[in-house]
Amino acid sequence: MTLTRANAVLEFVRSVGMLIxxxxxxxxxxxxxxxxxxxxxxxxxxxxxxxxxxxxxxxxAMTPAESERATLWREYLPFLRDTRITAMIGSLTLAVYGTAIADVAFVFLVTVSLAAGPTAFGVLTACWAGGMMAGAAAAGTLRMPHSVPVAFAAAVVMGAATLAIGIVGTTMALGIAVIGIAFLFGGAANSVYNVAVRTTLQREASAGAHGKVAALYSAATNGAGVFGFLTGGLFTPDHATSAYVLGGSICIIAGLGGWLIFPLSRAGWR
Structure with missing residues (x-):
């Protein structure tokens, strides 16, 4: 099984869990x-x-000698010097920040902006999860010899879907239909993004360093999620569509910016 397909299988199983x-x-x-x-x-x-x-x-387990030499700074400094990894993590962390702004406003988008009920909430949630399943299945069929542009392109698509939701999410009749379609595309892009990001970081780092690189990415994106939720909360409950417009715009900028910056970076720790 190729690295891309293994990550796609993981993403598909995760998406099934999100739906069920x-x-x-x-x-x-x-x-x-x-x-x-x-x-x-x-x-x-x-x-x-x-x-x-x-x-x-x-x-x-580390040997006693390795344990004595190991410090948090010494363990992670080589990866922070690798501008390819830091460019990838930095730009995509900004994308996660943008999506988190929209995520926290989702319930208010449905209940306040659209004045819809739990059925609409459930259907839209299922649309995103269904899109993720489709995206994961599609990603498993891609060879992805160059996974970096795929990751950034997927971030741009997620941002565009989020931005579209913010623009049309003010009318009940049009909003539900368009948002459902946007959620399908956004969810599919979300899965492709996750597969491409994991594949890229695993290719950039040696096998023994996968855990550390994954830890850096998780720490950065989880932190971005926290600040994204705080930012999104400023727009609730009455301005959820504005949160989607802001979050989508940030995600697009992050994807395009990373696409431009990454080719200029270099591996600095090998």
Missing amino acids: GPIAGGMLVAWGGTSNALLLDAASFVVLAVIVLGSGLRRP
């Missing part, structure tokens, strides 16, 4: 109430822990 999870959660709440649903949710993490422990996956 809300449905299962709604059924559990209707069947036994919120408390029982949350207890079963917690139990699923226990099952996951048992699976991981039983899988045999282990992180190689």
